[in-house]
Amino acid sequence: MISLWKLYALFFKMGIFTFGGGYAMLPILKSEAVEKHKWISEEELLNYYSIGQCTPGIIAVNAASFIGYKLHGIWGLISATMGVISPSLLIIILIAALLSNYMDNQYLQWAFGGIRISVIALIISTVIDMWKKGIKSLRGYIIFVIAGILLWCFNLSAIFIVILAAVSGFIPNFRSKKQ
């Protein structure tokens, strides 16, 4: 069993390499928590993101809390969350206190330009990887397409789309009834 300190350290590392919102963290969680350490399955990770979408707070923190809880109960939840927020605390305080012209640094700007491109590629690649675990039936395809239309064409909020999808889970499956 992994120690609480190790858990803290690993989430600290994941926090450092998260650039952007919670979704930018998904590829990192997938490669570290699912593939490298095998703490959780892909389905569980998707579940955490699903639930994290409609519960209060920052999605990255919600996902870290879920994983920490699964590994070590309440203390795991606390270590993982503290791990994921610690880099922000250190780095932002440093920037706010000392580097007020942080954004003017041309080299950093270029580095972040590159990182943003890789975040897009990582997100696409992660969705491809998770496709099989996420969409298992015709119903899944339909939900994906409708969710996509609602997002791209109508810009509906994420929580509304998640609730709509949850409700659609109760629509009976006509195909399986025939069998």
Place this chain on the structure above:
Amino acid sequence: MIYLLLFWEFFQIGLFAVGGGLVTVPFLFDLSEKYAWFTSQELTDMIAISQSTPGPVGINMATFAGYKTASIGGALVATLSEVLPSMIVVYFIAEILNKWRENIYVNKVLEAIRPAVLALILFAGWNIAKITIIDYKSAIILFILLIAMRLYKTSAIFYIIISAIIGVALKI
């Protein structure tokens, strides 16, 4: 007592901002109007910096706003108060999920949400792409990175480091 006030305000943000870091932005603008902690112009700068520093953007913004208000103590109080509600809520949900893991309805709902979440994830990528993939150079790098990721499945962190180097080398 500034710390108590910070705790109260950021606890509320953590409790009522549902759907991730950027959802907290309007709450922070409310704070800039309600108190003299920071101006809306300062907040706009903080958001920009938070998006291009390591760490989840929601946490970065809370730390930044807390620091502007009451220095290091403020940064700690604001950040911890903002994550406290999610920790409590996740704790209870995780307990419930454990008990109801085998429940057919819970599984049906989760199975129905997963495809929608995949769409949400892609949409998040699309929103980054809109402001990032602006010319042939960035489009070609995206394409090459994506092919590399499909062929060589290594850690996401590796690709983030490599892409930072590419960014500096090619002056993206």
